Amino acid sequence: MLIKQTLDTKKIREDFPIFKQLTHNKPLIYLDNGATSQKPVQVIDAMNRFYNEYNSNVHRGVYKISELATHAYEEAHRKTADFIKAEFEEVIFTKGTTESLNLLAYTLGRTLKQGDEIVLSQMEHHSNLVPWQQLAKQKGLALKFIRITKDYKLDMAHAREIITPKTKIVSIVHVSNVLGTINPVKELAALAHKNGALFVIDGAQSIQHLPINVKELDCDFFAFSGHKMLGPTGIGVLYGKRHLLEHMEPFLYGGDMISEVQFEHSTWNELPWKFEAGTPNITEAIGLAAAIDYLKEINMEHIKEYEEELTTYALETLSNIKGVRVYGPTEAGDRGSVIAFNVEGIHPHDVSTILDREGIAVRGGHHCAMPLMNLLGVTGTVRASFSFYNTTEEIDKLAQAIKKAQEVFK
């Protein structure tokens, strides 16, 4: 099977310094993009430039380099807002998806009372499960989980059953980090809103693969991480509808998030700063902005199209290997570029170790989704997750290495 090659991957790969080196004396085949993405030189340079040329704190100094830093930091907010079609005030920088979701559990949690219900799904990452679970325990809330169907999709009939006027929050993963399933978030948003609930999307696995328009999705909140979309670690985003953020209490207290402080009481800064206490991750925000520039240059529509072709190719290649079982929807159109699989008779970590010796980086384990693993009846899986810089040749090498693992464990 030939794929259209909508992107010039050869040229793109030249931007990524990590691909210039060898691992185990072999070219690095990086198929763990679900865990974190590699970084183009444009991102690394933008961060270095900040440290080398205008390192200073933001929103403080009136001197030249502090003004430059403040401008770059605010520009990063503006670019991020523009990237997801939000307003400037609606984009809060956090340290990652996990913190974004914890922020919500903490602040929204304050308004909930015993007997209120929160609806999640059976395919949530621990980061969109544990914060709500602990909140539910503290406040006596009920947690409900939308079931997964046999073809690894959300059971929407069950969703309609459990999302009721008692539901206060529905928080769902956009693209599953294990099954790859792209969930019908627009439909879920409508369902949540019809019942008066807030709708939260965990976008950790969708932001780098699909064009995102928060207005069109009509979600109330959307959380994602910078490091999975070519940016650095330590920076993440929480989008929230302005009127909701305005009425929410702050998450962290301290400098920069205040308007006026007296010994007895304080008032809060305007959005988005109300939610950004303390010196922020300035360098990382600048890195994220460079990553967004890079993704826009390549074009998110093209990325989506290319990765869909790549996923189709990988699904076909893997399902042709005897003894390999793939989990997740069978059509590439229904899923992101994440493929979880197992090789019969070999523990996923043993497969991963053998692949590593061939220069191939994949993830093996429970992928921070232990309840889902129990549901699938496995202790873990191997996971290959692709990005737009991966190629069909790399997928062929993955297949060869799997066959090698089967040889070793024969």
Next chain:
Amino acid sequence: MITMEEEEIYKENILDHYRNPHNTGELQDYSIRHRELNPLCGDQIELFVKVEGCRCSDVKFCGKGCAISQAATSMLTDKIKNKNIDELKKITQEEVVNMLGIPVGIVRLKCALLPLKTLQKGIIKWEKGELCQTN
């Protein structure tokens, strides 16, 4: 020259122990029974040790998980039979890695050391008099 990096991990004796582990099963008449997990690979080891005098007179284990954890447990159970409990407490991580004879990276070290952790935690519990059967 073969460097540590390139040396084979899944050597034949590791795979042998994995395919046909020694000392599997449960002991009815145990002094120590302890279970540990390794969330990384989802490895589980439950160890049963019979102590007579100050000596490990018998040992069995139930386990599932990756080849490295299971082979390491199989080999360690062979090694500890008829040894003095005080000696078992002193087994070091390096000894286990040397026993395996393969290059174990920092991540898979958790798999390799799971049986040692299980054994030594079990001994501590036994010494405190917890969860043990009188014999």
